[in-house]
Amino acid sequence: MPRTSMPRAASAPRTARRSVACTAVVAAALAAGLLAVPQSASATEIRVHDIQGSTRISPLAGKAVTDVPGTVTAVRAFGSARGFWVQDPKPDRDPATSEAIFVFTGSSTPKVAVGDLVEVSGTVTEFYPGGADAGLQSVTEITRATWSVRSSGHPLPAAFTLNPSAIPHRYAPTGSAVGIETLPLRPRSFALDRYESLEGMRVAVKDAPVIGATSTHNELWVTAEPHRGRTARGGALYDSYRHQGPGRVKVASLIPYAERPFPVANVNDKLTGVTAGPLDYDQFGGYEIQATQLGELADGGLERERTRHQRADELAIATYNVENLSPKTTQAKFDRLAEALVHNLATPDIVALEEVQDDNGPTNDSVVSANATLRKLTETITAAGGPTYEWRQIDPADDQDGGQPGGNIRNAFLFNPKRVSFTDTVGGDAATPVRVLDHGGKPALSASPGRIDPANEAWQDSRKPLVGQFAFRGRPVFVVANHFNSKGGDQGLDSRFQPPKRSSEVQRTQQAKVVNAFVRDVLNVEPKASVVVAGDINDFQFSPALDALTRGGVLTDLVNRLPKKERYGYVYNGNSQVLDHILTSRGIRKAEYDIVHTNAEFADQASDHDPQVVRIRH
Incomplete structure (x- = not known):
């Protein structure tokens, strides 16, 4: 197939409009004298670079301007943010002052053409995408605009x-x-x-x-x-x-x-x-x-990766964020996920899943069970040539774990019973904290599966970690599936506040401390116990959260063992980065780790996360 997309509303980019007022941010700056308004220029002398000024805020913000000249360089004739760009063909010599500006016409298609020489009148406005509270930079615009076309067919300024x-x-x-x-x-x-x-x-x-x-x-x-x-x-x-x-x-x-x-x-x-x-x-x-x-x-020829199959004496543990999976999800996505688990991940023995939704997905009612979701996934995996996985999970309290409203996302385990066994211990539910027990110098769980400290305020409106005790070749392995809180509310890299505030870090760091303490409890019983902490930590390997999770040498973040250029499994705004992690306790001495690039780099994705796998000798 040719690699071109289907049309979407005239291929319009996302535009969230619209405030057309000079915000309090700008007004305060003007009042404080931080921005200077030209005092001597008459209306006929105002040019685009006078409006743009040499800071991010126009010195004329909130002011009316008349007959500003420029050449139309582009027209946006779709959506609710229509308008056109004009650029002054006679620039000044100041590299800090832009020579162009957007003329906002709302939902009205402007009657101009590229190459028109126009004179524009209107109000200079600083528009904050997402609103001023979002912390982003503003766009200087002319709003409430009128204009006249003086002539047409002019060449455009060089780009x-x-x-x-x-x-x-x-x-x-x-x-x-x-x-x-x-x-x-x-x-x-x-x-x-x-x-x-x-x-x-x-x-x-x-x-x-x-x-x-x-x-x-x-x-x-x-x-x-x-x-x-x-x-x-x-x-x-x-x-x-x-x-x-x-x-x-x-x-x-x-x-x-x-x-x-x-x-x-x-x-x-x-x-x-x-x-x-x-x-x-x-x-x-x-x-x-x-x-x-x-x-x-x-075409750069990028192909989806495949990891090797685990050997008989290797335990393969994977993590995969399946992005709001429910029975209402398309069969095509289930097929893609199954294909990845069977062929790209080579049928891992244990899979920690994140973002498994309840049995009716985003329908916001009292349903919290995810058995239908997991049954459909495991049946699709078997149909794709994979093993007949069993699953373990705990239903959350309704609407208490964040995520898409009504979806009740949670962590879950899949496991291949022909390769590993699950140690079922009754008592795990949404509210009961799992405890580490000492059975003759060997750690055991008070409930398996169980949730780690679910009442702790660190987990407010966030997924609670799911822990399970498995056995491989007669030896116990403790696996913790995680999905820490998102980065929602953080200021962007391109924020007007620099350095940007990462407010969501606080909760993830608290969550990391709780998981670290749980792993310590296991290791206090048996220092060489095998513990694997996996999942969508929603943070970077150099973040405070990962520092808290690994503090004291309790866990090793395996991403740091990869070559630097391979440390990523998620792509956001063009940055390839790490959000998902697999960490191991010091009792696991032989671990081979792989981020399997199947999604994040591709336009056609089954999830926005790449899965990961670790193979341990046990």
Whole structure:
């Protein structure tokens, strides 16, 4: 099949509109004298660079402007955020001041054409995607606009080329409590300042490597730095809070689908030739080229990985976030998950699943059982040539574990009874905490399966860890399946607050301490006990949460044993990063670990997470 997507609302990117007022953030800055309004310029002297100014906030925010000249460079004629971009053909010499601006016309299609020379009047507005409280940067616009077309057919200003020499290595300046909005832009020093200085202007990337696959919203991510910070498979590696990937930029399209279907790209593909258009900013991923010219897609040949099969004396334990799986999920997704477990993961002996929903999925009622979900998954696995897995899980209390409303997501175990046995100990339920017992110097669980400290406030509106005792070749293995709280509410890398606040870290760090304490309880009974902690930790290997989880040498995060360029299993906004982990206790001396890249780098995904597997000699 040709790799092009089906149309989606005229291939419109996601646009969440619309506040059309100068926000309190801007008003406060003006009142405090942090922004200067030109006093001497008459209406006929105002040009786009006067509106944009040399900071992120227009010195004319909230003011009316009249007859601002510019050439129309692009038109957005769909959605609720219609309008057009104008760029001044007579720029000033200040690299900090953008020469272009978006003219917002709401749901009305503007009657202008690319190449028109126009004069625009209206109100200068700072629009905050997602609202001012989201913490993102603003977009300077002209709203309540009227305009006149003076002439047509003018050539467009040359596009600014984004390349390694144009993108500073440092990502963002350090701001104060009020953020970075009032700081003078330094486009030669910081990547975010460079992009802001180009807001609305025509920019271009050439032969751009794809680092984030095409989404269902017809967007993809490329890098303007093709040789910097790459993964082993062609992505952009996010390996510390200091390395945010300054060359990342999103690409959407203003070209009608009938003229040019949006390319369906995977990581390691390339947009050859020139991709160009005005540089926009949105709440779903920062700076974005609204392409009026799209490069040709070159297939990079990326293939889904397959791990090797475990040997007879190796216990294979996997983790897989199956992303809101329920009986209402399409059969095609069940088939894809089964295919991955059987062939890409080579039928692991134990699978820790995350995001297993109840038996009627997002229907918000009192149903909490997931037996139908797990039965359908295991039957699909058997039909795909895999083993007849059994499962163990604990139904959560209704609507207490977060996730999609009504879905009651939870952790669950699959296991192959021909390879391992499960030690069933009655007593586990949603509210009862599992305890570690000492049976003659050997640890045992008060309930198996059981939940770790479910009443602890660390698990409020979050999934509780599921622990089970297994036996392999006559020896016990304790496995903990986890799904820590999400990063929702954190400020983005491109936030107007720098460094961005990661408020969700606090709860994940508390959760990590609880799991660490549980593992300590096991090891206090038997220091050489085999414990595997696996799942979607929702945090990075360099995060405080992982530090708390491994503190005291209780656990080893196996991702750190991989070569640096292979440390990722999730791609977000063009950054290849680690969210899922498998950790082992010190009693497990021989462990072979693999992140099996089957989803995150591909436009066609069964889940947004890549599964992982560890094979241990036991």
